[in-house]
Amino acid sequence: MFRNKSAVVSLVACIVAVITALPTSAATVLKLSHNQDRNHPVHKSMKFMADEVKELTGGEVKIRIYPNAQLGTQRESMELMQNGALHMVKSNASELETFEPAYGTFNLPYIFRNRDHYYRVMQGDVGEQILATSYDKGFIGLTYYDGGSRNFYANKAINSPADLAGMKIRVQPSPTAVQMIELMGGSPTPLAYGELYTALQQGVVDGAENNPAALTLSRHGEVAKVYSQDEHTMIPDVLLISSKAWDELSDSHQGALRQAAKNSMMYHKTLWEEMTNEAIDKAKNNLGVKFVSVEKQPFVDAVKPMHDAALQNPAIASYVRAIGELAE
Numbered sequence: 001m002f003r004n005k006s007a008v009v010s011l012v013a014c015i016v017a018v019i020t021a022l023p024t025s026a027a028t029v030l031k032l033s034h035n036q037d038r039n040h041p042v043h044k045s046m047k048f049m050a051d052e053v054k055e056l057t058g059g060e061v062k063i064r065i066y067p068n069a070q071l072g073t074q075r076e077s078m079e080l081m082q083n084g085a086l087h088m089v090k091s092n093a094s095e096l097e098t099f100e101p102a103y104g105t106f107n108l109p110y111i112f113r114n115r116d117h118y119y120r121v122m123q124g125d126v127g128e129q130i131l132a133t134s135y136d137k138g139f140i141g142l143t144y145y146d147g148g149s150r151n152f153y154a155n156k157a158i159n160s161p162a163d164l165a166g167m168k169i170r171v172q173p174s175p176t177a178v179q180m181i182e183l184m185g186g187s188p189t190p191l192a193y194g195e196l197y198t199a200l201q202q203g204v205v206d207g208a209e210n211n212p213a214a215l216t217l218s219r220h221g222e223v224a225k226v227y228s229q230d231e232h233t234m235i236p237d238v239l240l241i242s243s244k245a246w247d248e249l250s251d252s253h254q255g256a257l258r259q260a261a262k263n264s265m266m267y268h269k270t271l272w273e274e275m276t277n278e279a280i281d282k283a284k285n286n287l288g289v290k291f292v293s294v295e296k297q298p299f300v301d302a303v304k305p306m307h308d309a310a311l312q313n314p315a316i317a318s319y320v321r322a323i324g325e326l327a328e
Contacts, residue, residue, distance in 0.1 A: 045268035154207030
């Protein structure tokens with residue numbers, strides 16, 4: 001019975017040694033879902049953030065990124081995050097408006113005067129307040145990613161709201177986007193983005209609105225040859241984390257994640273500018289798209305009822321006033 005005692009002791013000693021050598025706790029792995037490909041600036045920016053989080057936490061927090069809607073569409077991913085089945089999601093203010101009304105502030109046409117104004121808001125108190133509003137909805141925002149200015153494109157110039165009369169314009173499934181086109185005189189047509197190329201090609205819609213990259217990355221410049229730069233909206237992408245996942249992080253890990261997220265916003269700013277310039281050059285020279293500068297004021301006047309209503313809306317009125325005060 002005791003002949004194998006020394007062997008048992010040796011075995012126990014080995015087991016203890018192995019257990020002692022193991023890390024006291026496994027790394028926290030956060031799954032992040034988004035709908036862009038790996039070459040898109042937003043993916044590269046989130047990869048930049050993930051690398052910095054890993055470095056700042058000594059590998060104790062890792063972010064695993066799933067691009068190309070591998071874990072579901074943007075809306076499906078949002079719902080999974082709210083239910084606690086997914087940790088992080090990249091969405092945008094248009095879609096977030098249906099989950100948290102405060103994000104509707106960013107969907108107002110001409111809420112931003114220019115790109116400098118946009119960044120003053122995103123980096124300031126107003127931007128931070130809106131990121132924090134949705135905690136009780138199951139998620140909070142960490143940072144914003146520039147989505148550029150949205151402009152009209154079709155096979156004719158849109159120099160004034162009068163040019164939109166009778167035109168079916170594809171919009172995102174956002175109540176604000178629908179109302180904007182209605183006030184400008186067009187016919188808003190909500191449509192899945194993946195169906196837009198064919199819809200433009202077949203005349204199901206007469207035009208659309210998006211940033212210049214849509215002309216090249218989605219090849220819309222092959223079927224819409226005039227890009228009218230009215231810059232009606234600058235709608236940000238938003239990086240989100242579930243309230244549950246956030247609460248499970250230590251204070252130091254929360255701080256590291258916030259810092260890395262904010263740094264990635266500025267990293268993204270440079271990437272986005274480079275991509276936009278490349279897209280415009282390619283659209284002009286390779287696809288033959290004509291870029292037209294338009295007078296904004298008639299468009300601004302057309303959507304004034306939206307601003308008047310926003311200032312009476314308790315969910316967003318304070319944000320709208322604060323953003324206006326940051327304009328030069």
